[in-house]
Amino acid sequence: MHKKLLAGLASLALLAAPAMAGDVRFDGFPDLDSHLDKLIPGYHAANPDVNVTYQMNNHGDHHKKLTTNLATGSGAGDIVVVDVGFIGSFINSGGFENLSGPEYGAGDMEGNFVGYAWNQGKGADGNQYGIPIDIGPGVMYYRRDVLDAAGASIDDVTKDWESFIDYGRKLKDQNVFLIADAADVAKTIVLTTVKDGDGYFFDKDGNSLITSDRFVDAFKIAKQIRDEGLDGQIGAWTNEWYDGFKTGTVATQLSGAWLLGHLQNWMAPDTKGKWGAANLPNGIYGSWGGSFLAIPKQAENKQDAWEFIKFLTTTPEAQISGLKTIGAFPVLTATYSDAAFDEPIEFLAGQKARQLFAEVAQNVPAVAPKKGDLVAEDVVFNGALAEVLNDDKDIMQALQEAERLVKRRVK
Numbered sequence: 048m049h050k051k052l053l054a055g056l057a058s059l060a061l062l063a064a065p066a067m068a069g070d071v072r073f074d075g076f077p078d079l080d081s082h083l084d085k086l087i088p089g090y091h092a093a094n095p096d097v098n099v100t101y102q103m104n105n106h107g108d109h110h111k112k113l114t115t116n117l118a119t120g121s122g123a124g125d126i127v128v129v130d131v132g133f134i135g136s137f138i139n140s141g142g143f144e145n146l147s148g149p150e151y152g153a154g155d156m157e158g159n160f161v162g163y164a165w166n167q168g169k170g171a172d173g174n175q176y177g178i179p180i181d182i183g184p185g186v187m188y189y190r191r192d193v194l195d196a197a198g199a200s201i202d203d204v205t206k207d208w209e210s211f212i213d214y215g216r217k218l219k220d221q222n223v224f225l226i227a228d229a230a231d232v233a234k235t236i237v238l239t240t241v242k243d244g245d246g247y248f249f250d251k252d253g254n255s256l257i258t259s260d261r262f263v264d265a266f267k268i269a270k271q272i273r274d275e276g277l278d279g280q281i282g283a284w285t286n287e288w289y290d291g292f293k294t295g296t297v298a299t300q301l302s303g304a305w306l307l308g309h310l311q312n313w314m315a316p317d318t319k320g321k322w323g324a325a326n327l328p329n330g331i332y333g334s335w336g337g338s339f340l341a342i343p344k345q346a347e348n349k350q351d352a353w354e355f356i357k358f359l360t361t362t363p364e365a366q367i368s369g370l371k372t373i374g375a376f377p378v379l380t381a382t383y384s385d386a387a388f389d390e391p392i393e394f395l396a397g398q399k400a401r402q403l404f405a406e407v408a409q410n411v412p413a414v415a416p417k418k419g420d421l422v423a424e425d426v427v428f429n430g431a432l433a434e435v436l437n438d439d440k441d442i443m444q445a446l447q448e449a450e451r452l453v454k455r456r457v458k
Contacts, residue, residue, distance in 0.1 A: 071351050073101040074124035076109040078308060078373040079338075085368050090358060097351050106130065116343065117142035123343040125352035129177060131337040132424065134167060135416025138176045144342040144349060147174040151353055159361055163413035164378050168339050171418075176341055178360050181375035183303025183336030184407035185239060187325045188310070191396060193223055193298045194323075201325050204299075208232075208268050211328040215277035218298055224279040227288055227297045229272040233432055235301045236265035239333025241414050248423035248453070257427060257450040258443070266435050266442045273436045289314050301327060303335035304404040308374025311394040319393060324400040332410040337378075376404050383409075419457035426453050 073083065080103045087099050102124060104112060110133050116123035117140055129137050137143065146153035153175040157165055161182055168177030187205060194201060197217045204214045215225030226232065237247065240261055244251045256262070272278050279297055281287045291297030292315040300306065310322065327333065340356045342349050359365050363382050369375035370387060377383070383405045391397040431449035434440040 069096045069098055069348070069351060071097060071099045071126065071348055071355055072124035073099060073126045073128075073355075074109065074113070075101060075103055075128035076106045076130075077103055078312065079103070079128060079375075081312075082369045082373050082375065085372055086359070086365055090355065094354075097355070099355060113137070116345070120345050123345055125342065125346040125348045126356060127341050127343060128180070129339045129341055131167060131183075131334070131339065131416070133421065134177050134339050135418060136421045137341070138168075138170045138416075139418045142343055142345070143176040144344055144346070145170075145174045146176060146178065146342070146353075150350075153178065156357075156361060159381065160378050161380060161408055161411075163334065163411050164337055166413050167337070167416055169415070177339030178341070178356055179378040180338050180340050180360050181305070181369060182378050182408055182411075183305050183334055184376055184404045184411065185235065185301070185327050185331075185333040185335040186304055186400075186403065186407060187299055187301050187327055188306060189299045189323050189325060190295050190297075190318075190321055191323050192321050193218065193221075193295055196221065201323065205325050205328045207329045208236075212268075212272060212275070212277065214298075215272065216275070219275075219277060223295070224281075224291070224297050225272065225277040226299050226301070227279050227281040227291055228283065229269040229278040229280075229436060230428065230432055231283075231301050232272060233265040233269035234428060235327060235333065235335075236268065236331075237262060237427075238335070239327065239331045240265075241412060243412060246415055246417040246420065248420055248427065249417045253417070255423075255450050255453060257423065257453060258446045262427070262446055263442060266432060266446070269432070270435055270442065293318060295321070301335070303337075304376045304400075304407075305336060305374050307392070307394065307400070308372075312373070320396045322395050323398055324395055324403055326403070326407070332407055332412070334411045334414075338375075370401070376408060380409075419453065422456045423453045426456070 080101060083101055090099060110130065113123060113127055160179060164179035164182045168175055168179055170176050189201065199214055199217065203210055205211065218225055241247060245256060248256055250256055279291060281291060292310060340359065342352050346352055361379060363379060363385065366377035366379045366382050367385055367387050370377055388401040388405055389399060392400050426449045431445040434445050435442055
């Protein structure tokens, strides 16, 4: 709270004073502030003429504010963080600098990054507008104590979706939920089983995929989990969600590797040693989250902003610091041979889980974001999926209605 108060006071001071040469303002969302607190002092020592400050808002408010800033042409920082779920829409809005231009030369950096993440920062014109700073290899976190009490093996649990559901049936007798929200299973399947060349919701030609087998199968599996009473019907980022992790009444969570940082730093620090990490069920590889850095066209100090972006994304020390401080998985492939990846993680009972994260990261297929992704994600997951799970709506009917609505809104 003290940190947030200081950040708020700093924000007021920034609003009151004009930007000076060498000032770089970084707009983002937690827990990036913890990462920056580790790095900014050293960066300033090496670059005494550059003063980096930051403004942090919660994830949703940050992106709402950035939407307004880009629409009005004012108010954005020199560097802005964009979640992967928003990057396609923001790039296509036209408010970011073309980092492939000669004054930046982002193309020279491409070979240093995980391929799929780099491609997600491109615009439809093939130019680079967002530089990935971290990625979210998809994994399943699980309670080791719950697994042991059920006499189960993690390899058996993750073999396929039916095995995962069988595990949930065993847990039901112990009054433990398999997963907080069955919707996460549907989302995982939709977002990790994309065919080469397709997007999440649209194919390479922009045609809707919403009524395809991938969506139908994902909804069916999630519906089965809900109908059998195996999920807690607990929404993410709620107190009930945190309590499930603390008490062990929720056995698994499908997420990005980054959840580790939240679990150990503030969600459930007292559960150290009770957790493990495994591949996603059914042998699928996927990305769950990730962040990009961009420079708004309205930025006042673009060149110093670019230098700081390069420091954060291409410096192994900075990338490894993010891994250790907040669990942000590096996008810089040269770091994967760092000794940090062989370190046992105490919170995960000594598991060398970063090796797992690296394996997943290098097997995730490239999926290019599409202009209509944000609309489709909202309509499909917050609309159709919710109706199927909560109101027992027919799956195909829900998907067909969602597809019609998406086509109207995207057009």
